[in-house]
Amino acid sequence: MNVEHEVNLLVEEINRLGKPGPEGKMQVTFGELFNDDRCANIFEALVGTLRAAKRKKIISYDGELLLQGVHDNVVIYLL
Template sequence: LSLKDADGKVSVTFGILFSDDRCANIFEALVGTLRAAKRKKVVTYEGELLLQGVHDNVPIQLLKDSV
């Protein structure tokens, strides 16, 4: 489940992304993948490291849809 904000940007919370079976099968190391995507300015989220449970409500915003 993702949502578009007023600017048309797509975002999803870490908890939803982490618990999605399709995502888990595609990205074995989700946290590392997100950190790399953040460094390349593909996504943005608050903080550096996201942990299941603690950061389930942190929104991850897609900045660009192709690299």
């Protein structure tokens, strides 16, 4: 698995699904990403891709590990 490629795909999907936030940064909730059919087909491990992108400071969100259901309303910001 090419992490760089997965992160680039994640950026594309956040731009597709997201909306500009108050600071002009694109934002999307974890639930929107997780429940999107296209994302489900692209990402085998969405949470792992999110963590890799966060480590590279490409996105930001509160917390460390996002779990479906519990963290559906957590906002992910594209930096």
